[in-house]
Amino acid sequence: MALLGxxxxxxxxxxxxxxxxxxxxxxxxxLIIIGIxxxxxxxxxxxxxxxxxxxxxxxxxxxxxxxxxxIIQGTDLSLGRIVGFSAIISGSLLQRLDYASRFYPDLxxxxxxxxxxxxxxxxxxxxxxSGLVVAKFKIHPFLATLGMMITLYGxxxxxxxxxxxxxxxxxxxxxxxxxxxxxxxxGIPNLVIYAVIVSIVVWILWNKTTFGKNLYAIGGNPEAAxxxxxxxxKTTIIVFIIAGILYxxxxxxxAARIGSANNGTGNGYELDAIAACVVGGISFSGGVGKVSGAxxxxxxxTIISYGMTFIGLDQYYQYIIKGAIIVAAVALDxxxxxxxx
Amino acid sequence: MNKILLRMKGVTKSFSGVKVLDDVQLSVRPGTVxxxxxxxxxGKSTLMKCLFGIYQKDAGEIYLEDNPINFTDPKHALEHGVxxxxxxxxxxIQRSISDNIRLGRYPTKGLFIDEKKMKKDTLDLFxxxxxxxxxxxxxxxxxxxxxxxxxxxxxxxxxxxIIVFDEPTSSLTDKEVAMLFSIIQKLKKQGVGIVYISHKMxxxxxxxxxxxxxxxxxxxxxxxxxxxxxxxxVNMMVGRHLEQRFPEKTNTPGEVHLSVxxxxxxxxxxxxxxxxxxxxxxxxxxxxxxxxxxxxLIESIFGIRTIASGExxxxxxxxxxxxxxxxxxxxxxxxxxxxxxxxxxxxxxxxFNTTISNINSYKNKAGFLQAKKMLIDTDKQVAAMRIKIxxxxxxxxxxxxxxxxxxxxxxxxxxxxDILLLDEPTRGIDVGAKYEIYQLIINLAQSGKSVxxxxxxxxxxxxxxxxxxxxxxxxxxxxxxxxxxxxxEIFQLASKYLHQKREAI
Numbered sequence: 152m153a154l155l156g157x158x159x160x161x162x163x164x165x166x167x168x169x170x171x172x173x174x175x176x177x178x179x180x181x182l183i184i185i186g187i188x189x190x191x192x193x194x195x196x197x198x199x200x201x202x203x204x205x206x207x208x209x210x211x212x213x214x215x216x217x218x219x220x221x222i223i224q225g226t227d228l229s230l231g232r233i234v235g236f237s238a239i240i241s242g243s244l245l246q247r248l249d250y251a252s253r254f255y256p257d258l259x260x261x262x263x264x265x266x267x268x269x270x271x272x273x274x275x276x277x278x279x280x281s282g283l284v285v286a287k288f289k290i291h292p293f294l295a296t297l298g299m300m301i302t303l304y305g306x307x308x309x310x311x312x313x314x315x316x317x318x319x320x321x322x323x324x325x326x327x328x329x330x331x332x333x334x335x336x337x338g339i340p341n342l343v344i345y346a347v348i349v350s351i352v353v354w355i356l357w358n359k360t361t362f363g364k365n366l367y368a369i370g371g372n373p374e375a376a377x378x379x380x381x382x383x384x385k386t387t388i389i390v391f392i393i394a395g396i397l398y399x400x401x402x403x404x405x406a407a408r409i410g411s412a413n414n415g416t417g418n419g420y421e422l423d424a425i426a427a428c429v430v431g432g433i434s435f436s437g438g439v440g441k442v443s444g445a446x447x448x449x450x451x452x453t454i455i456s457y458g459m460t461f462i463g464l465d466q467y468y469q470y471i472i473k474g475a476i477i478v479a480a481v482a483l484d485x486x487x488x489x490x491x492x
Numbered sequence: 493m494n495k496i497l498l499r500m501k502g503v504t505k506s507f508s509g510v511k512v513l514d515d516v517q518l519s520v521r522p523g524t525v526x527x528x529x530x531x532x533x534x535g536k537s538t539l540m541k542c543l544f545g546i547y548q549k550d551a552g553e554i555y556l557e558d559n560p561i562n563f564t565d566p567k568h569a570l571e572h573g574v575x576x577x578x579x580x581x582x583x584x585i586q587r588s589i590s591d592n593i594r595l596g597r598y599p600t601k602g603l604f605i606d607e608k609k610m611k612k613d614t615l616d617l618f619x620x621x622x623x624x625x626x627x628x629x630x631x632x633x634x635x636x637x638x639x640x641x642x643x644x645x646x647x648x649x650x651x652x653x654i655i656v657f658d659e660p661t662s663s664l665t666d667k668e669v670a671m672l673f674s675i676i677q678k679l680k681k682q683g684v685g686i687v688y689i690s691h692k693m694x695x696x697x698x699x700x701x702x703x704x705x706x707x708x709x710x711x712x713x714x715x716x717x718x719x720x721x722x723x724x725x726v727n728m729m730v731g732r733h734l735e736q737r738f739p740e741k742t743n744t745p746g747e748v749h750l751s752v753x754x755x756x757x758x759x760x761x762x763x764x765x766x767x768x769x770x771x772x773x774x775x776x777x778x779x780x781x782x783x784x785x786x787x788x789l790i791e792s793i794f795g796i797r798t799i800a801s802g803e804x805x806x807x808x809x810x811x812x813x814x815x816x817x818x819x820x821x822x823x824x825x826x827x828x829x830x831x832x833x834x835x836x837x838x839x840x841x842x843x844f845n846t847t848i849s850n851i852n853s854y855k856n857k858a859g860f861l862q863a864k865k866m867l868i869d870t871d872k873q874v875a876a877m878r879i880k881i882x883x884x885x886x887x888x889x890x891x892x893x894x895x896x897x898x899x900x901x902x903x904x905x906x907x908x909x910d911i912l913l914l915d916e917p918t919r920g921i922d923v924g925a926k927y928e929i930y931q932l933i934i935n936l937a938q939s940g941k942s943v944x945x946x947x948x949x950x951x952x953x954x955x956x957x958x959x960x961x962x963x964x965x966x967x968x969x970x971x972x973x974x975x976x977x978x979x980x981e982i983f984q985l986a987s988k989y990l991h992q993k994r995e996a997i
Contacts, residue, residue: 355604360600360604361605363605364587364591364595365596367584367586367591368584368587368591368595368596371584371585372584372585374582375583375584375592375595376584376595376596378544378546378576378578379566379567379582379595379646380565380567380570380571380596380597381567381595381596382567438586439586
């Protein structure tokens, strides 16, 4: 981030103002965090840090998905529902043999990879359809994914109700599944490890591949990309498919993290993910955004939510603060990219 | 020399029923520069976009080295050796130079991008044409001219057989133009066929081997440059003699009306210390290259841009145009450059488009709009300006460019302005309609209104203005009497401060 920017020339008053303004949202967030620490010094403990990292893990994976779509000047309202879809598919395929109300009573234990792949594939198809609608009919992703969000809720509710016990929360997960998700390896929470792996993969995708270059090119100037022979159609669909796969992974992890899944799982997650991206500098004007930005955005958001709960701040006040942060972040983002006249 | 590299025959293209290309042909020989000429809206860019696969032609054939081709998208064209330097800079300014040059065909090593090769290739290309910029620089840090050179480098990098240059010099300095021409000479030697689109006559005669002229979407003729003179080309372009292109100037400038003193704007692109007077009934032209700050100047007068220092006096009284609303109150009107983007409400009908800027005056006591009054005013403007419309209920986008422009001028006249700021008022308008708009402007000046007109078309400025203010790189480089000046002098003034560094950077 620009806070660490290397300026060799002495800073003028204007430069300072610019620097402060550019990072205003981060500064405010840091002030809030310092406030939390002063109020409750116990916040600075390894347990708390660990919890924050664990809570951030799934959010980060989801933020990468929608982040890619934001880079191409889009957004994704269906994120939460797709996560829920993945959660109920994964959950329904991974219940303990001795659990009383199994979704598929006769299903034998599957290797973990199978439900993960099925969930990811299903989510990739769903999100890919949104991508196709966006690319083919030039419909704004806001509307395409709004439609998908509503449609998918219907689809997943039908699936949810079709299980043997009827529409009941899917629980009683296989221990292998639960351990895989909420266990630890060498003292590090598995979820954190997965988030790190996904971050590395996404970083490579965004920075080292043709797809990544095309992603930024389309986001920065779709017309230029088109006349230079970039396949805008294909790239757009791939962006959505990758998002779908990431939501699929997120849903798979989320079901086990919470310990159950139903047709309401994931509802509203898109807003957290989008907010984190914006706070992390992935701009709605397109063509701009980094993996590190998404990480910073997600971490800061989780720290604040966790911290505010930690000091016992009323939930409703938390909403007010979070909402204000989002609007401020967007306003500052706009200030950065809108040309002054 | 007699072989034909690219042959376009009978190319026809319509947009929503309007034929913009009608049976057009073009033949380009290898190792030659073929200039494509015509006024704005003659169909030059459209023809090239049909070649390049951005538009699909309705009829006609295109042959490249005697093979019939029909590119469905630009990628297809580039792969077959047809590349294009676009008029509008089509670049991803957030990304680096090498990213932009290799856009759409990144070199890869296995799964990953080969950044080293990308950098090296870019440096090699730059060396060939003698440019020295770091390929890792993001484009938003470059000047417009530098970005233009990047675009040209990119076109060359395709090893194309045909390269189309669509107004490549509009933002280049003389030195850079010379550099571009030496690049073009090199390409010619390699047997590349070049299609060159420009409005600048001297360039055309300097660089071309053959010239093809289009007018109103129709093919007019092709000839070797040796057989042509400027007059001949102009006649082909406008279809009548130059003397008849402009109505007689019947306006007589009176007392000083508007006085602009030392205006400097706050934000980029900046204009510096601009001072001038406009007399009542005068038509003042503003000339300059792209990026000279012409639009910025009238935008600051109209209160769109923030002024850091300087004053504006109207009839000797100081006024502050802090916003367009304020300016309209002070009886200014501003016809914007981008008619489609900031002028018309394309789907709204003609009545709406005519009355919208004056909408408050149609309110009755209860605050409701009086439709009848609006219709009467619309009729009045349509008649006064001889706007050709099928009906007042028609959406404005179904009108021709010239008629749209008249509707917008009519809209502004309803606000009863005293000072008209016109930014490229005849852009994209056919020749006949241009004449009528010129007549309209002169009539307005004659009736005592003052007109400031920004134009990139030099003959237009010379044809209808009383004086011309020339801008260069954000400064005023001279104010000349139209009667006593030449295009040559204006061009020289326009490039006067090109090498001056902007203070802001």
